[in-house]
Amino acid sequence: MTAGPAPAVFGELAGQEFVVDQLRRATEAGEAMTHAWLFTGPPGSGRSLAARAFAAALLCDRGGCGECPSCRQVAAGTHADLLLIRPEGLSYGVRQTRDLVLKAATAPVYGRWRIVLFEDADRATEQAANALLKAIEEPATRTVWLLCAPFADDLPTTIRSRCRLETLVTPRTEAVAAVLEREGVAPERARVAALAAQGHIGRARRLATDSEAAGRRGEVLRVPDQLGSIGDALRAAAGLVKAADAEAAAVTQELDEPEREALRRAFGEGSTGKGVATALRGAAGALRDLEDRQKSRATRLKRDALDRALLDLAAYYRDVLAVQVGATVELANEPRAEQIRKLAGATGPAATVRRLEAIMRCRQRLELNAAPLLAVEELTLALM
Ligand SMILES: [Zn+2]
Numbered sequence: 001m002t003a004g005p006a007p008a009v010f011g012e013l014a015g016q017e018f019v020v021d022q023l024r025r026a027t028e029a030g031e032a033m034t035h036a037w038l039f040t041g042p043p044g045s046g047r048s049l050a051a052r053a054f055a056a057a058l059l060c061d062r063g064g065c066g067e068c069p070s071c072r073q074v075a076a077g078t079h080a081d082l083l084l085i086r087p088e089g090l091s092y093g094v095r096q097t098r099d100l101v102l103k104a105a106t107a108p109v110y111g112r113w114r115i116v117l118f119e120d121a122d123r124a125t126e127q128a129a130n131a132l133l134k135a136i137e138e139p140a141t142r143t144v145w146l147l148c149a150p151f152a153d154d155l156p157t158t159i160r161s162r163c164r165l166e167t168l169v170t171p172r173t174e175a176v177a178a179v180l181e182r183e184g185v186a187p188e189r190a191r192v193a194a195l196a197a198q199g200h201i202g203r204a205r206r207l208a209t210d211s212e213a214a215g216r217r218g219e220v221l222r223v224p225d226q227l228g229s230i231g232d233a234l235r236a237a238a239g240l241v242k243a244a245d246a247e248a249a250a251v252t253q254e255l256d257e258p259e260r261e262a263l264r265r266a267f268g269e270g271s272t273g274k275g276v277a278t279a280l281r282g283a284a285g286a287l288r289d290l291e292d293r294q295k296s297r298a299t300r301l302k303r304d305a306l307d308r309a310l311l312d313l314a315a316y317y318r319d320v321l322a323v324q325v326g327a328t329v330e331l332a333n334e335p336r337a338e339q340i341r342k343l344a345g346a347t348g349p350a351a352t353v354r355r356l357e358a359i360m361r362c363r364q365r366l367e368l369n370a371a372p373l374l375a376v377e378e379l380t381l382a383l384m
Pocket of ligand 1: 060061062063064065066067068069070071
């Protein structure tokens with residue numbers, strides 16, 4: 001089979017040629033479609049982007065042209081045949097899932113398929129996963145489920161075994177840089193951001209375009225040079241947690257306000273007359289719901305930001321190790337090469353490995369809900 005250029009909707013995926021080829025073939029297969037798909041891949045590799053592009057390709061008359069109303073509606077998340085599920089908090093409940101399963105079973109409005117795109121399906125609670133399983137076991141004829149999760153193991157075997165698996169890889173630096181360049185970022189800036197982000201496209205984009213985010217990352221990478229005394233180490237820990245909180249707060253704010261605004265509009269703020277009292281009671285309830293969801297999401301974003309800071313730090317020490325053992329790899333933190341060489345010369349590879357292990361231990365402890373500041377203090381003391 002000859003493969004021409006990939007349909008336009010797959011253009012945003014960096015370095016995923018294999019998966020794109022599979023999805024294109026599936027789109028062409030038409031009625032013989034698999035009804036449940038699982039997209040896995042490391043954070044930032046573009047799992048949900050791939051699923052979204054696939055949805056667009058399935059709903060488009062031209063296999064994903066990227067230009068027709070259908071493709072544009074999928075991109076905007078407003079297509080009537082696309083149910084987009086994006087768990088905001090740390091978990092997704094059974095009530096929401098049952099609702100979803102009912103909606104998923106209805107016939108498509110326009111196209112051939114009714115598509116349910118479930119981002120972060122690993123956040124489904126056990127009961128929610130059971131509700132999901134029933135829908136996937138006996139899919140409605142015209143419904144296609146697209147689930148996304150970091151690893152296949154994140155989902156129960158019962159669900160996993162019924163899905164066709166598409167595994168995205170960590171995209172190469174050049175592929176990430178090429179995407180940023182297409183979006184108008186200057187080549188050198190795109191390359192540095194892509195290297196720093198270690199294959200995470202969204203992160204690379206943010207570093208290339210948001211100077212505050214780049215600045216916060218710079219603070220994190222100064223930590224290895226600020227560990228002269230115990231007092232320094234404790235201060236560095238506080239700084240790390242603070243930088244992560246600021247990073248999360250920036251994202252939280254961007255998301256929260258438009259949601260509150262939309263809710264206010266939906267309940268017709270400022271209207272008068274009969275029924276207003278009832279509407280106000282409804283609005284208060286909906287606002288409480290929204291606040292709960294936003295709080296849960298803020299917690300997750302803080303945790304994600306701190307984990308990313310730790311990954312940045314780990315990449316830094318990996319660079320140190322690469323210099324120490326004379327590996328010929330491109331440094332993730334090339335603009336800081338001088339600082340890295342100095343640290344590499346002052347210590348040995350065994351010490352660097354020990355520090356890398358301390359970082360991974362800290363990540364595990366945070367994953368298990370340890371108090372952030374305590375866990376990070378233990379880390380910076382171990383990094384001294
Ligand atoms: Zn199209």
